[in-house]
Amino acid sequence: MNNSPIVKEYSYENQVQVVDLILQIQQQEYNISITKDDQPDLFTIEEYYQTGNGNFWIALYDKNVVGxxxxxxxGNNQVAxxxxxxxxxxxxxxYKTARLLLDTAIKWAKERPIKAIFLGTTPQFLAAHRFYEKNGFINIDLNDLPEHFPVLQVDKKFYKYVLE
Known part of the structure; x- marks a missing residue:
């Protein structure tokens, strides 16, 4: 039996599960005081993420969104x-869910004229820091981010992945 979730591009039918998953992790697991009203992008995923060199994927396991x-x-052939x-x-x-998601995004980016992937994260996501570093992301300073990188209030640690 295959234990791996299936990664596919987001479609509107998954919106409720996507919002529920993200809020549950942010609010209950990490006690971050953020609401769905603070994240209007979650209600316009197609328009916000799935344009230009952007995209949004979900990991499904038994029809449930798990990632x-x-x-x-x-802009400038860069993505966040x-x-x-x-x-x-x-x-x-x-399950290797995080790896499947990241591999999908990087593979997709390599098929486009994207030169670098940047990300911001919170200090308490220690396992995420190790995961990104293990997968080729380099820790960078806030001042090394591209001009149009959307820094969130909770972001205090930043990474860059250069695509060859």
Whole structure:
């Protein structure tokens, strides 16, 4: 039996599950005081993420959304990795959900004229920091971000991935 979730491009039919997954992780798991009203992009995913060199993917397991990842086109052949969330039960070596999502996004980016992927994250996401570093992301300073990178209030740690 294949334990791996299926990664596919986001479609509107998955919106409720996407919002529920992201809010649950942010609010309950990490105690970040952020609401759905603070994230209007979650209600306009097609228009916000799936344009230009951007896209949004979901990981499905038994028709349930268990993970998300997106690339936001920020111009100049650069993208911001956003909304990388994986249900706690689907993290790690058994399901490899995060790896499947990241590999999908990087493969997709390599098929376009994208030169670099940037991301911002919060200090408390320590496992995420290790994951990004293990997968080729380099820690950078806030001042090294592109001009149009959308820095969120919670973002204090930043990474860059250069596409060859």
């Amino acid at each position: 998300t990842i997106s690339l936001l086109d920020i 990795l956003r909304k990388m969330f994986v249900n706690k039960e689907y993290r790690g070596a058994i």
